[in-house]
Amino acid sequence: MAIAVFFVAAAIAVLGGIGVITFHQPIRSVLSLVLVMLALSVIFLLLSAQFVFAVQIIVYAGAVMVLFLFVITLLGPARELGRGRLRYQGSLSAVFVLVLLGLMWTMLQGVQYRQPDKADLNFFGTVQAIAVGLFTTYLYPFELTSILLLVAAIGAIYLSRKHIDEL
Amino acid sequence: MSSLNIGGSQLDASWFLLLSAVLFGLGAVGVLVRRNPLVILISIELMLNAANLTLVAFSRQLQNMEGQLFALMSMTVAAAEAVVGLAILVDIFRVRDAEDIDDLSELRG
Numbered sequence: 653m654a655i656a657v658f659f660v661a662a663a664i665a666v667l668g669g670i671g672v673i674t675f676h677q678p679i680r681s682v683l684s685l686v687l688v689m690l691a692l693s694v695i696f697l698l699l700s701a702q703f704v705f706a707v708q709i710i711v712y713a714g715a716v717m718v719l720f721l722f723v724i725t726l727l728g729p730a731r732e733l734g735r736g737r738l739r740y741q742g743s744l745s746a747v748f749v750l751v752l753l754g755l756m757w758t759m760l761q762g763v764q765y766r767q768p769d770k771a772d773l774n775f776f777g778t779v780q781a782i783a784v785g786l787f788t789t790y791l792y793p794f795e796l797t798s799i800l801l802l803v804a805a806i807g808a809i810y811l812s813r814k815h816i817d818e819l
Numbered sequence: 820m821s822s823l824n825i826g827g828s829q830l831d832a833s834w835f836l837l838l839s840a841v842l843f844g845l846g847a848v849g850v851l852v853r854r855n856p857l858v859i860l861i862s863i864e865l866m867l868n869a870a871n872l873t874l875v876a877f878s879r880q881l882q883n884m885e886g887q888l889f890a891l892m893s894m895t896v897a898a899a900e901a902v903v904g905l906a907i908l909v910d911i912f913r914v915r916d917a918e919d920i921d922d923l924s925e926l927r928g
Contacts, residue, residue, distance in 0.1 A: 745851035765821035804899035
């Protein structure tokens, strides 16, 4: 059962990924990426990462992708027309990506799996388990994340500031 | 090879890593081939998602929560990156049409 779920979700994710890079209209790329994220959230659930599953749907497929859709509606439809200015862009990209995939394939062959820690799988991945990690061992990184978000918010406000002054 | 017992079925950890590698490769193709800056940002998000899948897969294989915590951190960074990237993009689009990223070459040395 789990194997079937994995392969269906993986096929949807790969098809969505192909859609992201082949559709000519950005809005279709965004919707394909939403499909990829939903398929990945199913895979997170298979890997007993319940909280990451919820965050993936709420924050990623919900908030971040809606942000992309807003920007597309703001800018209007833009299609890629004609060929790029770089010569051999497609073939050079294909070479680079094939090298990258070959590298990742060789790395995958040499992965040394460590013995698992034998955690309690009923507790693993729950909100409680995440909270124990975030508020004890990783308290400082967690608090620093809030500073990162503050900086990003200030940056976004600054970038659109002069247009507010014009109103 | 390390098989994971998920709901009574045996799934191999390397399948998840292979899926992640394929998605990362697709994102890399998108960044290199596409010329619409918005689609390039979308492809970067795809690559970040592929990296998250690797983190969560190793977290499950090692039965160690740290991978999932790191995936949450990387989601935060991805959200911040999307906000700032889109703000820059909207700012550029207000001044000029930037449907092709090759047109934005004023800073070229």
